[in-house]
Amino acid sequence: MKSCVVTIGGEAGFGIMSAGLTIAKLAARSGYTTFNYPEYPSIIRGGYNVVQVAISAEPIRAPRQAIDYLVALNLEAIKQHKTSLKPGSAVIYDADQKVAGSLLPPHVGKIAVPLNKFAKDIGGNIIMRNSVALGALTALTGGNLSALMALIDEEFSAKKKDVAALNKKCAEAGYGYILNEYEGSVSTALKPLSRRPERLIVSGNDAVALGSIAAGMQFAAVYPMTPTSNILHVLAPHQEEFGFIYKQPEDEISAITMAIGASFAGARAMVATAGGGFCLMTEGYGLAAMTETPVVIVVGMRGGPSTGLPTWTEQGDLQFVLHASQGTFPRLVLAPGDVEEAFHLTMQAYNLAEKYQGPVIILMDKHLCESPAVAAPFSYSDYRIERGKIFDKYDEKYSRYAWSADGISPRAFPGDGNHIMANSDEHNEHGYSAEGAENRVRMMKKRLQKMATCEQKDLPTPTVYGPAEADLTIVSWGSNKGVILDALEKYTNVNFLHLTWLNPFPTEFVRTFLSQSKRVAIFECNYGGQLDQLIREKTGHDIKEKWFKYDGRPFFYEEVSAKIENLLRSKISATIVGSKYSPTV
């Protein structure tokens, strides 16, 4: 796959992520697909921030290790990434930083641009050096200047007009400087393509928020926590327009219990948090199950335990959400692998929560939550809101937990006149507390029957990408989907089983598929292989080749390609655990 990798690095608090988004949008508007991979520490100012924008005319879904263009907004950027530069790479840096050129290896293009000088002289503020650099980068890659101008206008339209005008002048200066001084270095990497379909640049968080609004969500309680805070940032400004409530609660316990209260009252409700916040939510998780109250719970995974790696990715919470909270109850867990799946599975989660009257978890890793990727505008014309069984009349004898063969009892809503009892204590069919042995068995069967019903009615067959017959089968989940699909494009003899429904689990399919596969490898971003454990538990199949990465970084394209290459070459099965991180993004 032909690709162009742009990395922009600089001091935290100076608009690095936003510059990355501008380049991604510029590329998308010029007909390319993009994948943004941000890395940042858990601080606001003074640290080092970097964003990589991987660009290709073909679908591109994952970050790379090698860099084509480095925009070094400080010296740290050069120090961090110089080993990722290859012959033909180019580095844009501030012309005032004389030492920068000497730090760079001889085989890379050195593009010294007066970033700070233009920013100060033209814009009047050093912060506009990003715009100078974006202009320079646009020129260097043969990009469309007027598209960049439009993006700057849009970005600053909410602020003062003159700020937009000054930024545009800075970008023009950077653009012009390249054409005058470095004309020979200009490439066609971002030259507009003739086919430019409409595309969105969205992160997993954006997709969840948009999917929630689209699905008619009416109440969201989200306590801020990386990596899902952006869900609330998307929801909060649009609550009046779409008629829902976003509530910032005092803690995650309150978040989930508020959502359960709102849902009991009849609203479609959701919460979003990270693994650590979900620790606080676990009692509410069980409460939703016991009271049979629908709620969608979005859990973003970052490196744990405890505060862990707040801004880095991991897939370490799967076994946690599969077992969280005391007792046995239906735990529906869906794990999207890309923004498209995040949008559609979120929409579906609201239907499942209402149909099966309980909690449904959307489990995402930080890499999916916070990495903006290209998607076609979401199409969901076939989506129907399914509220499941609703009790639509008055009955003096209404029983909230009436026995039914599929485990699902009709819901009534407070204020409709029926006497409705929701109870966290074990209860009888009416809802009154009841501790009798026979009743207990009946109620356990009723609740768990819902899981069986869901498995029977809703569990889809997992998707296998690549050829039906393959020399190597890769099994994975979550955001690993992107990098595996990118790597798979080189091969006609490798396929990939991507699992999104983790509970209920497609046991029969996975067992049969794996037993028929020649050679199977599992890739996960966690220490001990949590999907691997789940597969072993459900199917009895022990996958021989394991690759677990737990350094807080996602899989990179090059390392996955190399791993597949090795697996195809090697005759002997060797269990490989861990990965050596090369700080190259």
Place this chain on the structure above:
Amino acid sequence: MIFSQAKKQSAKTPLELNSPEVCTWCPGCGDLAIWAAFKQAAVENNWNNTNTALVAGIGCHGHIVNFLKLTSFEGLHGRALPVAAGIKMANHELKVFVFTGDGDCLAEGGNHFIHAARRNQDLTVILHDNAVYSLTTGQTSPRSPKGYISKSTPQGNVEEPLHPLRLAFTAGATFLARAYAGNIPALVKLMKQAEAHRGFAVIQVLQPCVTFNHVYTHQFYQENVYELPASYDPTDKKEAWEKLDEWGLKQIPVGLIYQAVAPTYEGQLPQLAKQPLVKTAPKKQDVSSLYKFYR
């Protein structure tokens, strides 16, 4: 939506609100009086299943929902308030009552208590204050007096008790009352006033636990509470603060101690200006108008 047949239902006597469940509180328990008072107030003000929802925490108090034929949610220990807040935000036309205990509200649920007060959420909180953990058979609670001997403090409690009304006052609650459970008519009156109040209303009900608390007995309260005089002005914030400070022998004021007018949380949400959130069933929304932020 209210089903038409349901509109006709309204209890004419407190007995009609009794559920078929057998009441399990100890004879003489203050909960019995709170139950009686609530049923009386419900009959008088026609609180029924077309307009009312109850939320309870966990503790002896929480059993009340089993003994009433009124729509209720029995939640988790300490979490009655956020469940109630969720119900109220989703359907602000409902009268939402929160039954909570001193352990439930002030220990496990202390954070929710101060934040619900701060937001002035339009909830009526009936705080069953027996100053002891009873359902777990007698440990010290945040309301137990200093020196209190219990299973968890065999050498005497060294902690000072928490004052729920002062806590709620400083957090921003707008209706604060205290009642002695044994005076049912006074409690009925306060429950009706608290429900009619728009904002966060707390009634601290001094409720003897006849089994585990031998300090705060019926006799103790009968000897030591006094009704606030008619001349007392609960809207005088300074006077209210001083009155809230009173607690001692013959010096426990009961009645409406503080009331203020302030916007409620729900009243300030533009989404709720026209109608409750759940008056419209969830509907599929077209989000393409938001795509402009992502192009």
